[in-house]
Amino acid sequence: MKKTLIAHSPDADDIFMYYAIKFGWVDMGGVKFENIAEDIQTLNEKALKGVYEIVAISFALYPHIREDYAPLRTAVSFGNGYGPKVIKKKGAKLKRNFKVALSGEHTTNAMLFRIAYPDARVTYMNFLEIEDAVLDGKVDAGVLIHESILTYNSELEVEREMWDIWQELAGKELPLPLGGMAISRSIPLNKAIEYEETLTKAVHVAREHKHKLSEMLLERNLVRIDAPTLDKYLELYANDDSITLSDIQYSAINKLFEIGYKHGFYDSPIKAEDFMIPAEYKSLRNS
Known part of the structure; x- marks a missing residue:
């Protein structure tokens, strides 16, 4: 089986969104998933170097790696009335x-x-x-x-x-784009689509079985917080809006990129939609 490493942060929302795979509730034929947890800046730096095929990143990093990675539509964390x-x-x-x-x-x-x-x-x-x-x-x-x-x-x-x-x-009320996942463009397109589908399913299953999964994470000391805090935290950053990007979330990411470009953090303006995996390729290929 092909081994695929997913790199994510050690915070509770990333752990929660990945561990439906780790516990075997979701799988992908012919692929064995492994994970590594590192702090977000380390992940950002390694994404700049192209170290990992699938990696959690800060949204603000993405314009710097757009040629080498596509953003995934799933496992996203936004603030909505809250944040750092x-x-x-x-x-x-x-x-x-x-x-x-x-x-x-x-x-x-x-x-x-x-x-x-x-x-x-x-x-x-x-x-x-x-x-x-x-x-x-x-x-x-x-x-x-x-x-x-x-x-x-x-x-x-x-x-x-x-x-x-x-x-x-x-200049208007939009959710605050904090972090998401990116996938290397070196991965064949049909396989990249399958990875995205699998990760989306993992976040969906995690949400469906939130209480059971939370119990398992707490029992195994995989998170740094107690049960009440975990419950509250997951509703902030690993909620139903984390499953797949919505139109307003796209607007928020694009506004972040616009602000970054305006203030000299990026070399050109970009739109997130232009860099996503073309999910329609799968149906067109099989038609």
């Missing part, structure tokens, strides 16, 4: 050039933050280290992502919601 948080110590006043910790240069939150706070002094670190860096005074503020937005220390407070920054930059 700019946090600081309670009562702290931030100067114009405050020092801030971000989770990686190519993350969506980093791009939006840098646009909103051009004078901030940015340092990058693993997302798991950001909260302690603020508490220890190594930085004045940090942007929390993943489960940390629900579990941060009571000595900290929110300076600003990334959702609010996004709405101001977008």
